[in-house]
Amino acid sequence: GESVGLHLPTLSVQEGDNSIINCAYSNSASDYFIWYKQESGKGPQFIIDIRSNMDKRQGQRVTVLLNKTVKHLSLQIAATQPGDSAVYFCAETSKAAGNKLTFGGGTRVLVKP
Amino acid sequence: DTEVTQTPKHLVMGMTNKKSLKCEQHMGHRAMYWYKQKAKKPPELMFVYSYEKLSINESVPSRFSPECPNSSLLNLHLHALQPEDSALYLCASSQERTGELFFGEGSRLTVL
Numbered sequence: 489g490e491s492v493g494l495h496l497p498t499l500s501v502q503e504g505d506n507s508i509i510n511c512a513y514s515n516s517a518s519d520y521f522i523w524y525k526q527e528s529g530k531g532p533q534f535i536i537d538i539r540s541n542m543d544k545r546q547g548q549r550v551t552v553l554l555n556k557t558v559k560h561l562s563l564q565i566a567a568t569q570p571g572d573s574a575v576y577f578c579a580e581t582s583k584a585a586g587n588k589l590t591f592g593g594g595t596r597v598l599v600k601p
Numbered sequence: 602d603t604e605v606t607q608t609p610k611h612l613v614m615g616m617t618n619k620k621s622l623k624c625e626q627h628m629g630h631r632a633m634y635w636y637k638q639k640a641k642k643p644p645e646l647m648f649v650y651s652y653e654k655l656s657i658n659e660s661v662p663s664r665f666s667p668e669c670p671n672s673s674l675l676n677l678h679l680h681a682l683q684p685e686d687s688a689l690y691l692c693a694s695s696q697e698r699t700g701e702l703f704f705g706e707g708s709r710l711t712v713l
Contacts (some may be wrong), residue, residue, distance in 0.1 A: 509658060522701060531605075531691050531704035532644065577643050589702055591643035 507565040513577035518580040605705035624675040624692030636691040
């Protein structure tokens with residue numbers, strides 16, 4: 489079936505360095521992608537989204553890149569801070585899926601001081 | 602702070618109990634969702650309500666019964682649960698069919 493997955497379950501990064509989290513998706517009809525951050529004991533929090541008519545979108549310290557050719561999504565966090573320590577999920581949906589948002593497996597980011 | 606409020610934050614229940622989880626949002630969103638999340642796993646969709654009507658049921662067992670009394674409220678009624686139903690139950694809402702989902706903090710359920 490269709491799926492969204494992540495390659496690295498845990499990413500350790502030095503404070504101040506840049507982080508890159510990757511995500512692969514298999515549904516070629518997916519046209520909307522979201523990155524969520526989930527801190528321990530909390531619900532997922534929206535970070536940034538991108539639609540399929542774009543290949544790059546920037547927010548505050550975060551950039552999402554979308555490569556539709558290879559069905560790959562990435563989240564770049566600039567100057568990673570201790571507060572960035574969390575689990576990050578990519579999620580995708582499509583017009584056909586309606587309200588159904590499918591989450592990838594998650595990557596834990598650990599920021600070392 | 603999240604604008605989706607879930608109660609209770611923690612719930613412990615026996616397999617014969619009947620309990621309810623509650624969710625409230627005042628953002629005017631017309632789509633509301635229940636997700637189940639096990640430890641170290643991504644959220645899994647259970648139900649979607651759109652304009653107060655159930656639009657998606659992901660083959661959830663009948664021991665979970667959703668209810669949407671109005672556009673701001675979403676309940677999840679629990680009855681005869683199993684220990685494997687222990688999880689974090691997340692409520693979310695969105696303005697559009699494929700828009701950003703806003704999540705609550707979740708209700709952590711333990712079934713003994």
